[in-house]
Amino acid sequence: MSFFEYFSRKKNNSASIAKERLQIIVAHERNKLKQPDYLPALQKEIMEVIRKYVDIDMDCVEVHLDNNGNCSVLELNVTLPE
Amino acid sequence: MGKTTTSSSISSGLALRGHKTAVIDFDIGLRNLDLIMNVERRVVYDFVNVINGESTLKQALIKDKRTENLFILPASQTRDKDALTVEGVERVLKELAELGFEYIICDSPAGIEHGAFMALYFADEAVVVANPEVSSVRDSDRILGILQSKSRKAELGERVIEHLLITRYNPERAAKGEMLGVKDVEEILATKLLGVIPECETVLKASNQGTPVIYDAESKAGKAYGDAVDRLLGKEVEHRFLDPEHRGLFSRLFRRGV
Numbered sequence: 110m111s112f113f114e115y116f117s118r119k120k121n122n123s124a125s126i127a128k129e130r131l132q133i134i135v136a137h138e139r140n141k142l143k144q145p146d147y148l149p150a151l152q153k154e155i156m157e158v159i160r161k162y163v164d165i166d167m168d169c170v171e172v173h174l175d176n177n178g179n180c181s182v183l184e185l186n187v188t189l190p191e
Numbered sequence: 192m193g194k195t196t197t198s199s200s201i202s203s204g205l206a207l208r209g210h211k212t213a214v215i216d217f218d219i220g221l222r223n224l225d226l227i228m229n230v231e232r233r234v235v236y237d238f239v240n241v242i243n244g245e246s247t248l249k250q251a252l253i254k255d256k257r258t259e260n261l262f263i264l265p266a267s268q269t270r271d272k273d274a275l276t277v278e279g280v281e282r283v284l285k286e287l288a289e290l291g292f293e294y295i296i297c298d299s300p301a302g303i304e305h306g307a308f309m310a311l312y313f314a315d316e317a318v319v320v321a322n323p324e325v326s327s328v329r330d331s332d333r334i335l336g337i338l339q340s341k342s343r344k345a346e347l348g349e350r351v352i353e354h355l356l357i358t359r360y361n362p363e364r365a366a367k368g369e370m371l372g373v374k375d376v377e378e379i380l381a382t383k384l385l386g387v388i389p390e391c392e393t394v395l396k397a398s399n400q401g402t403p404v405i406y407d408a409e410s411k412a413g414k415a416y417g418d419a420v421d422r423l424l425g426k427e428v429e430h431r432f433l434d435p436e437h438r439g440l441f442s443r444l445f446r447r448g449v
Contacts, residue, residue, distance in 0.1 A: 124371050
Protein backbone atom coordinates (compact mmCIF):
# COMPACT_ATOMS: atom_id res chain seq x y z
CA MET A 110 0.00 0.00 0.00
CA SER A 111 1.47 3.32 -0.97
CA PHE A 112 1.67 6.38 1.24
CA PHE A 113 -1.04 8.15 -0.73
CA GLU A 114 -3.38 5.15 -0.68
CA TYR A 115 -3.16 5.00 3.09
CA PHE A 116 -4.88 8.36 3.40
CA SER A 117 -7.37 7.98 0.59
CA ARG A 118 -8.43 4.56 1.85
CA LYS A 119 -11.16 5.61 4.26
CA LYS A 120 -12.84 7.84 1.72
CA ASN A 121 -12.87 5.12 -0.94
CA ASN A 122 -14.18 2.37 1.27
CA SER A 123 -17.62 2.11 -0.28
CA ALA A 124 -17.77 -1.63 0.47
CA SER A 125 -18.29 -0.97 4.17
CA ILE A 126 -21.14 1.41 3.34
CA ALA A 127 -22.66 -1.29 1.15
CA LYS A 128 -22.35 -3.84 3.93
CA GLU A 129 -23.97 -1.58 6.49
CA ARG A 130 -26.87 -0.70 4.19
CA LEU A 131 -27.40 -4.34 3.27
CA GLN A 132 -27.39 -5.55 6.86
CA ILE A 133 -30.13 -3.07 7.76
CA ILE A 134 -32.39 -3.70 4.77
CA VAL A 135 -31.96 -7.47 4.87
CA ALA A 136 -32.86 -7.64 8.58
CA HIS A 137 -35.88 -5.44 7.95
CA GLU A 138 -37.11 -7.53 5.03
CA ARG A 139 -36.57 -10.81 6.84
CA ASN A 140 -38.75 -9.60 9.70
CA LYS A 141 -41.45 -8.56 7.29
CA LEU A 142 -41.36 -11.93 5.57
CA LYS A 143 -41.77 -13.73 8.87
CA GLN A 144 -44.96 -11.84 9.74
CA PRO A 145 -48.20 -13.62 8.90
CA ASP A 146 -50.24 -12.40 5.92
CA TYR A 147 -53.19 -11.45 8.10
CA LEU A 148 -51.35 -8.75 10.03
CA PRO A 149 -52.35 -5.75 7.84
CA ALA A 150 -56.00 -6.89 7.83
CA LEU A 151 -55.88 -7.36 11.61
CA GLN A 152 -54.52 -3.86 12.04
CA LYS A 153 -57.27 -2.42 9.83
CA GLU A 154 -60.07 -4.18 11.72
CA ILE A 155 -58.71 -3.23 15.14
CA MET A 156 -58.58 0.36 13.96
CA GLU A 157 -62.18 0.23 12.79
CA VAL A 158 -63.33 -1.00 16.20
CA ILE A 159 -61.44 1.76 18.03
CA ARG A 160 -62.79 4.31 15.60
CA LYS A 161 -66.31 3.52 16.73
CA TYR A 162 -65.43 5.16 20.03
CA VAL A 163 -62.47 7.48 19.40
CA ASP A 164 -61.53 9.40 16.29
CA ILE A 165 -58.03 8.16 15.34
CA ASP A 166 -55.78 7.91 12.28
CA MET A 167 -54.29 4.77 10.75
CA ASP A 168 -50.85 5.84 12.05
CA CYS A 169 -52.08 5.70 15.64
CA VAL A 170 -52.24 1.90 15.67
CA GLU A 171 -49.07 -0.18 15.56
CA VAL A 172 -49.17 -3.93 15.43
CA HIS A 173 -46.02 -6.01 16.00
CA LEU A 174 -45.53 -9.70 16.19
CA ASP A 175 -42.45 -10.92 18.02
CA ASN A 176 -41.30 -14.49 18.11
CA ASN A 177 -39.47 -15.60 21.23
CA GLY A 178 -38.68 -19.26 20.89
CA ASN A 179 -41.95 -21.18 20.95
CA CYS A 180 -44.12 -18.27 22.03
CA SER A 181 -45.34 -15.36 19.92
CA VAL A 182 -46.25 -11.99 21.38
CA LEU A 183 -48.69 -9.73 19.60
CA GLU A 184 -47.94 -6.19 20.61
CA LEU A 185 -50.58 -3.56 20.06
CA ASN A 186 -49.79 0.12 20.46
CA VAL A 187 -52.62 2.65 20.21
CA THR A 188 -51.99 6.34 20.60
CA LEU A 189 -55.15 8.12 21.61
CA PRO A 190 -55.57 11.81 20.83
CA GLU A 191 -55.64 14.15 23.84
CA MET B 192 -25.43 -12.70 -12.31
CA GLY B 193 -24.20 -16.04 -13.65
CA LYS B 194 -26.94 -18.58 -13.02
CA THR B 195 -26.78 -20.14 -16.48
CA THR B 196 -22.97 -20.04 -16.59
CA THR B 197 -22.97 -21.76 -13.20
CA SER B 198 -25.58 -24.36 -14.23
CA SER B 199 -23.60 -25.25 -17.33
CA SER B 200 -20.31 -25.61 -15.45
CA ILE B 201 -21.70 -27.46 -12.43
CA SER B 202 -23.67 -29.91 -14.55
CA SER B 203 -20.63 -30.52 -16.78
CA GLY B 204 -18.44 -30.95 -13.71
CA LEU B 205 -20.78 -33.52 -12.19
CA ALA B 206 -20.96 -35.42 -15.49
CA LEU B 207 -17.16 -35.32 -15.89
CA ARG B 208 -16.87 -36.90 -12.46
CA GLY B 209 -18.97 -39.82 -13.66
CA HIS B 210 -22.43 -38.86 -12.45
CA LYS B 211 -25.39 -39.09 -14.80
CA THR B 212 -26.65 -35.53 -14.87
CA ALA B 213 -29.50 -33.60 -16.49
CA VAL B 214 -29.67 -29.84 -16.71
CA ILE B 215 -33.04 -28.15 -17.30
CA ASP B 216 -33.56 -24.58 -18.50
CA PHE B 217 -36.50 -23.06 -16.59
CA ASP B 218 -36.27 -19.69 -18.34
CA ILE B 219 -39.30 -20.17 -20.57
CA GLY B 220 -39.40 -17.61 -23.38
CA LEU B 221 -35.79 -16.52 -22.85
CA ARG B 222 -33.84 -19.73 -23.24
CA ASN B 223 -30.09 -19.47 -23.24
CA LEU B 224 -28.69 -22.60 -21.67
CA ASP B 225 -28.71 -24.19 -25.15
CA LEU B 226 -26.45 -21.40 -26.43
CA ILE B 227 -24.06 -21.53 -23.47
CA MET B 228 -23.74 -25.31 -23.95
CA ASN B 229 -23.47 -25.13 -27.73
CA VAL B 230 -26.55 -27.25 -28.50
CA GLU B 231 -28.71 -24.42 -29.91
CA ARG B 232 -28.90 -26.01 -33.35
CA ARG B 233 -29.89 -29.40 -32.01
CA VAL B 234 -33.08 -28.31 -30.20
CA VAL B 235 -36.13 -30.05 -31.61
CA TYR B 236 -38.47 -30.49 -28.65
CA ASP B 237 -38.37 -28.60 -25.37
CA PHE B 238 -39.41 -28.75 -21.70
CA VAL B 239 -42.93 -27.40 -22.39
CA ASN B 240 -43.47 -29.94 -25.18
CA VAL B 241 -42.70 -32.71 -22.68
CA ILE B 242 -45.02 -31.24 -20.03
CA ASN B 243 -47.84 -30.94 -22.59
CA GLY B 244 -47.26 -34.49 -23.85
CA GLU B 245 -46.30 -33.28 -27.34
CA SER B 246 -43.05 -35.21 -27.15
CA THR B 247 -41.49 -37.81 -24.91
CA LEU B 248 -38.78 -36.86 -22.46
CA LYS B 249 -36.23 -38.97 -24.34
CA GLN B 250 -37.00 -37.11 -27.57
CA ALA B 251 -36.47 -33.75 -25.93
CA LEU B 252 -33.25 -34.53 -24.02
CA ILE B 253 -30.14 -33.44 -25.91
CA LYS B 254 -27.02 -35.47 -25.29
CA ASP B 255 -23.95 -33.37 -24.63
CA LYS B 256 -21.17 -34.06 -27.13
CA ARG B 257 -18.32 -33.40 -24.73
CA THR B 258 -19.17 -35.80 -21.94
CA GLU B 259 -20.92 -39.13 -21.78
CA ASN B 260 -23.19 -38.50 -18.79
CA LEU B 261 -24.78 -35.12 -19.50
CA PHE B 262 -28.17 -34.35 -21.02
CA ILE B 263 -29.76 -30.95 -21.62
CA LEU B 264 -33.48 -30.17 -21.55
CA PRO B 265 -33.98 -26.80 -23.25
CA ALA B 266 -36.67 -24.26 -22.40
CA SER B 267 -39.38 -23.32 -24.84
CA GLN B 268 -38.66 -20.12 -26.72
CA THR B 269 -42.22 -19.41 -27.87
CA ARG B 270 -44.46 -20.05 -24.85
CA ASP B 271 -44.68 -18.07 -21.65
CA LYS B 272 -43.69 -19.12 -18.16
CA ASP B 273 -47.21 -20.14 -17.13
CA ALA B 274 -46.80 -23.20 -19.34
CA LEU B 275 -44.94 -24.77 -16.40
CA THR B 276 -47.29 -26.50 -13.97
CA VAL B 277 -46.39 -28.00 -10.61
CA GLU B 278 -47.76 -31.39 -11.72
CA GLY B 279 -45.97 -31.21 -15.07
CA VAL B 280 -42.61 -30.31 -13.56
CA GLU B 281 -42.97 -33.00 -10.91
CA ARG B 282 -43.74 -35.62 -13.55
CA VAL B 283 -40.67 -34.69 -15.62
CA LEU B 284 -38.39 -34.75 -12.54
CA LYS B 285 -39.76 -38.16 -11.51
CA GLU B 286 -39.27 -39.52 -14.99
CA LEU B 287 -35.67 -38.28 -15.02
CA ALA B 288 -35.03 -40.02 -11.70
CA GLU B 289 -36.51 -43.23 -13.15
CA LEU B 290 -34.13 -42.94 -16.12
CA GLY B 291 -31.27 -43.14 -13.63
CA PHE B 292 -30.22 -39.51 -13.42
CA GLU B 293 -28.28 -38.90 -10.20
CA TYR B 294 -28.28 -35.12 -10.40
CA ILE B 295 -30.87 -32.81 -11.94
CA ILE B 296 -29.74 -29.19 -12.20
CA CYS B 297 -32.59 -26.70 -12.55
CA ASP B 298 -31.36 -23.46 -14.12
CA SER B 299 -33.62 -20.76 -12.69
CA PRO B 300 -34.64 -17.58 -14.51
CA ALA B 301 -34.02 -14.22 -12.84
CA GLY B 302 -36.61 -12.74 -10.52
CA ILE B 303 -39.10 -14.37 -8.16
CA GLU B 304 -41.86 -15.09 -10.62
CA HIS B 305 -43.44 -18.37 -11.60
CA GLY B 306 -40.45 -19.74 -13.55
CA ALA B 307 -38.04 -19.20 -10.66
CA PHE B 308 -40.57 -20.64 -8.22
CA MET B 309 -40.96 -23.78 -10.35
CA ALA B 310 -37.17 -24.19 -10.54
CA LEU B 311 -36.75 -24.11 -6.77
CA TYR B 312 -39.98 -25.77 -5.60
CA PHE B 313 -38.80 -29.39 -5.77
CA ALA B 314 -35.18 -28.69 -4.79
CA ASP B 315 -33.27 -30.85 -2.31
CA GLU B 316 -30.29 -28.53 -2.53
CA ALA B 317 -30.01 -24.99 -3.84
CA VAL B 318 -27.02 -23.04 -5.10
CA VAL B 319 -27.72 -19.32 -4.71
CA VAL B 320 -25.53 -17.32 -7.08
CA ALA B 321 -24.67 -13.80 -5.94
CA ASN B 322 -22.37 -11.06 -7.17
CA PRO B 323 -20.62 -8.92 -4.55
CA GLU B 324 -22.96 -6.06 -5.29
CA VAL B 325 -25.82 -4.61 -3.22
CA SER B 326 -28.79 -5.42 -5.46
CA SER B 327 -27.61 -8.96 -6.10
CA VAL B 328 -27.04 -9.69 -2.39
CA ARG B 329 -30.46 -8.31 -1.47
CA ASP B 330 -32.14 -10.42 -4.18
CA SER B 331 -30.25 -13.48 -2.98
CA ASP B 332 -31.60 -12.95 0.51
CA ARG B 333 -35.14 -12.85 -0.91
CA ILE B 334 -34.56 -16.12 -2.76
CA LEU B 335 -33.19 -17.71 0.44
CA GLY B 336 -36.36 -16.56 2.22
CA ILE B 337 -38.52 -18.16 -0.46
CA LEU B 338 -36.52 -21.41 -0.27
CA GLN B 339 -37.15 -21.45 3.48
CA SER B 340 -40.87 -20.74 3.26
CA LYS B 341 -42.33 -21.76 -0.13
CA SER B 342 -40.38 -24.80 -1.32
CA ARG B 343 -41.86 -28.26 -1.03
CA LYS B 344 -39.27 -29.16 1.59
CA ALA B 345 -40.40 -26.13 3.63
CA GLU B 346 -44.05 -27.19 3.28
CA LEU B 347 -43.08 -30.59 4.66
CA GLY B 348 -41.30 -28.94 7.57
CA GLU B 349 -37.87 -29.80 6.19
CA ARG B 350 -35.14 -27.56 4.85
CA VAL B 351 -33.51 -27.23 1.46
CA ILE B 352 -29.71 -27.45 1.77
CA GLU B 353 -28.48 -24.01 0.77
CA HIS B 354 -25.14 -23.12 -0.80
CA LEU B 355 -23.77 -19.70 -1.59
CA LEU B 356 -21.73 -19.19 -4.76
CA ILE B 357 -20.17 -15.78 -5.30
CA THR B 358 -19.35 -14.99 -8.91
CA ARG B 359 -17.47 -12.13 -10.60
CA TYR B 360 -15.34 -11.61 -7.53
CA ASN B 361 -12.43 -9.23 -7.82
CA PRO B 362 -10.00 -9.80 -4.91
CA GLU B 363 -7.99 -6.66 -5.71
CA ARG B 364 -11.03 -4.40 -5.52
CA ALA B 365 -12.31 -6.15 -2.39
CA ALA B 366 -8.91 -5.61 -0.72
CA LYS B 367 -9.12 -1.90 -1.56
CA GLY B 368 -12.59 -1.66 -0.05
CA GLU B 369 -14.23 -0.98 -3.38
CA MET B 370 -16.16 -4.24 -3.45
CA LEU B 371 -17.98 -6.30 -0.83
CA GLY B 372 -15.68 -9.04 0.44
CA VAL B 373 -16.48 -12.76 0.55
CA LYS B 374 -16.76 -12.62 4.35
CA ASP B 375 -19.19 -9.68 4.14
CA VAL B 376 -21.53 -11.44 1.71
CA GLU B 377 -21.30 -14.68 3.69
CA GLU B 378 -22.12 -12.83 6.90
CA ILE B 379 -25.08 -10.90 5.47
CA LEU B 380 -26.65 -13.97 3.87
CA ALA B 381 -25.69 -16.40 6.66
CA THR B 382 -25.28 -19.22 4.15
CA LYS B 383 -22.50 -21.74 3.74
CA LEU B 384 -20.03 -20.78 1.04
CA LEU B 385 -19.80 -23.26 -1.83
CA GLY B 386 -17.30 -21.31 -3.86
CA VAL B 387 -15.99 -18.02 -5.14
CA ILE B 388 -15.57 -17.58 -8.89
CA PRO B 389 -13.11 -14.79 -9.60
CA GLU B 390 -13.91 -12.29 -12.31
CA CYS B 391 -12.11 -13.72 -15.30
CA GLU B 392 -12.08 -12.98 -19.02
CA THR B 393 -12.28 -16.69 -19.77
CA VAL B 394 -15.95 -16.71 -18.70
CA LEU B 395 -16.91 -14.54 -21.67
CA LYS B 396 -14.61 -16.49 -23.95
CA ALA B 397 -16.29 -19.71 -22.82
CA SER B 398 -19.80 -18.45 -23.51
CA ASN B 399 -18.70 -17.04 -26.87
CA GLN B 400 -17.58 -20.54 -27.83
CA GLY B 401 -20.39 -22.45 -26.15
CA THR B 402 -18.02 -24.41 -23.92
CA PRO B 403 -18.75 -24.29 -20.18
CA VAL B 404 -15.84 -22.52 -18.48
CA ILE B 405 -15.12 -25.54 -16.26
CA TYR B 406 -13.49 -27.14 -19.34
CA ASP B 407 -10.90 -24.35 -19.30
CA ALA B 408 -8.88 -26.10 -16.61
CA GLU B 409 -6.08 -23.55 -16.86
CA SER B 410 -8.29 -20.58 -16.01
CA LYS B 411 -9.05 -19.41 -12.49
CA ALA B 412 -12.82 -19.51 -13.10
CA GLY B 413 -12.56 -23.05 -14.46
CA LYS B 414 -10.54 -24.19 -11.43
CA ALA B 415 -12.91 -22.44 -9.03
CA TYR B 416 -15.94 -24.15 -10.60
CA GLY B 417 -14.12 -27.48 -10.40
CA ASP B 418 -13.54 -26.92 -6.68
CA ALA B 419 -17.21 -25.96 -6.20
CA VAL B 420 -18.34 -29.22 -7.83
CA ASP B 421 -16.01 -31.21 -5.59
CA ARG B 422 -17.42 -29.46 -2.52
CA LEU B 423 -20.97 -30.14 -3.74
CA LEU B 424 -19.99 -33.82 -3.82
CA GLY B 425 -18.85 -33.59 -0.22
CA LYS B 426 -15.10 -33.14 -0.64
CA GLU B 427 -13.20 -30.76 1.59
CA VAL B 428 -11.42 -28.36 -0.74
CA GLU B 429 -9.79 -25.18 0.42
CA HIS B 430 -11.06 -21.94 -1.15
CA ARG B 431 -8.72 -20.24 -3.60
CA PHE B 432 -8.51 -16.92 -5.43
CA LEU B 433 -9.90 -14.99 -2.43
CA ASP B 434 -6.90 -12.72 -1.98
CA PRO B 435 -5.07 -10.46 -4.41
CA GLU B 436 -2.13 -12.04 -6.12
CA HIS B 437 1.21 -10.93 -4.85
CA ARG B 438 2.94 -9.67 -7.92
CA GLY B 439 6.68 -9.83 -7.83
CA LEU B 440 8.84 -7.07 -9.21
CA PHE B 441 9.30 -8.99 -12.41
CA SER B 442 5.62 -9.39 -13.18
CA ARG B 443 5.00 -5.80 -12.17
CA LEU B 444 7.50 -4.65 -14.74
CA PHE B 445 6.15 -6.93 -17.42
CA ARG B 446 2.49 -6.79 -16.58
CA ARG B 447 0.62 -9.09 -18.90
CA GLY B 448 -2.86 -10.47 -18.79
CA VAL B 449 -3.14 -14.06 -17.63
